[in-house]
Amino acid sequence: VKTVRLALPERPYDVLIGAGVRRRLADVARQARAGQVVVISDQQVGALHAATLVGELHAAGVAASLLTVPAGEGSKSPVTAAHLWDELAQSGADRQTLVVACGGGVVGDLAGFVAATYARGLRYVQVPTTLLAMVDSAIGGKTALNLSAGKNLVGAFHQPEAVLADLDYLRTLPPAEYETGWAEILKCAVVADAALFGRLATQRPSGAGLEDVIGRCAEIKAGVVVADERDQGARAILNYGHTLGHALETTLGYGALSHGRAVAWGMVVAGQLSVRLGECAPEAAAAQDAALQAYGLLAPPSTIPRWEKLAGALAHDKKRVGGDTRWVLLQEIGRAVPGRSVPLETVRTVTEEVMAGARARDPRT
């Protein structure tokens, strides 16, 4: 079992990575003197894993119950959050209740937000079941809901008591979920670790190699979060590829394009913008694109949105500063810089070129 510590000043916590680490949950609940545990999951993960988790808690003598929401991005909504608030009230939740988010990024963001806001803050544990959640979304205390105007427009910073990344869960992970995980892992390497990028570009890791890569990505994420918990500067580098990625998802409708492919296309655009603005050599962007291609992340979207629609979605990006969208740009493999302003015309030109390239590669056209 690998342990990555988030040494936050107010309250440090650990990310545990390894097969079977979910069984530590009963100890976490006892250490927190939790009156009861409420596990929040989605209906797919609930049937596969969360019901087992609740059973294991019962067997360990911990009072626990399960709340589920429909699977998919649509559940990361104000309506579902309100439903969960009511369910928590019905289950007699109080400040001694421990919430557990068992699932992927959607469940982690949603359950984290509900925990952050019920009774002005319940303690919670992240039990990520997807590769993406293990390397990224379960770590760092960002919680969120989507609005129709854009992803993650609502949320709170609320750090978990612990993150238990149980590698057993990866055995049942669908291929599309692996894809999304690889996109975030490659992003992590591209912005922060050239050695990791080299390793990933050489061979797709599995088994113990995968465990190492997850641990390394968790370390990178932890380091960035500790340096900038409230996302006021440095943490923004993790948003590389997400500015256009979110706009693509908003424009095409959540789910039309996997999050992984949306981020991958966003990385291609961000890389080209970096070259165009003289921030990085064309070779760096090309190396990035080749790796994304090798991991199968550059299949074109089923529809390519018009620029006007993308521009409208970009106008709602919550990282805007005074009406100006800020971009994370690449400097070289392993190093990126946040907070850059880019002329909208340049964004348009590069995006249209990249999208035209995507269309040209589509076997259906």
Add this chain to the structure above:
Amino acid sequence: VKTVRLALPERPYDVLIGAGVRRRLADVARQARAGQVVVISDQQVGALHAATLVGELHAAGVAASLLTVPAGEGSKSPVTAAHLWDELAQSGADRQTLVVACGGGVVGDLAGFVAATYARGLRYVQVPTTLLAMVDSAIGGKTALNLSAGKNLVGAFHQPEAVLADLDYLRTLPPAEYETGWAEILKCAVVADAALFGRLATQRPSGAGLEDVIGRCAEIKAGVVVADERDQGARAILNYGHTLGHALETTLGYGALSHGRAVAWGMVVAGQLSVRLGECAPEAAAAQDAALQAYGLLAPPSTIPRWEKLAGALAHDKKRVGGDTRWVLLQEIGRAVPGRSVPLETVRTVTEEVMAGARARDPRT
């Protein structure tokens, strides 16, 4: 103009009290380098005051717009919060947007919660327009929504940039709102300031006397908040009278009983519980009750709920610890103690006695 400083470690801020202090808002917005100001109000206060406030901002060269919700406790809901999140997105809000809560406790709690959670936290200013909000709810950073299971079950801690308590607003305040303000002012004196209580019991203050009293209550509130920002102990004394008060409001339906009368009856019950448990002399509770009576706060509720319903509402109190409702008890006028456990049978006996007394006093029975 009186200034009360909230010397919080992370970021201090001021409460300004005086006629015309709302005009400082443009300066606050400029100091915060706000890109735009979004004023949130209700339809009543919006027409009376918030539209003027927006006009004054425009005149001072600050970009500002107004969002309104229906007046009344019903707007402190997840549905209205979701509506305001969408409206903020439509108005192009970003992290440079400054939210202004212009209204009473409902608007302050709702707009504060929306500001706390939009883009994981927008800065905001409280511009309280009621006596209650000036002495209590606008100070201290508690934000909240109600659920059907109980008041304030959802919320966040989010401190404002400033509180501008403009006494001009009190000139148009309806009598029922004064009533609610007096209940909180008397509560404040009863739990924290015997001298203030003596002054209030002698004569109902007005004019400059009222300004002094508001300033003193703001000081008391500020002191308690600074000692216990996250409500983990000492701050709970401000909840005196609110445990049963909230249960009465939940059981009777918000609005059937003014918040002031609900708190006043809750204070009577808390006082009698304190006497019964030997925490305070009967004379202290009697002095409290006489003052509540003198301020016209002990008119009986139109319906007196059955104990079983009140007990159900108490079971959802968010200050419960491990399934046990905690009470703030009186020790003497000017001193209270939080976190006390009281046998449910004692609560029942005392509540039924007090409610029977209320019924006996009702001229209609």
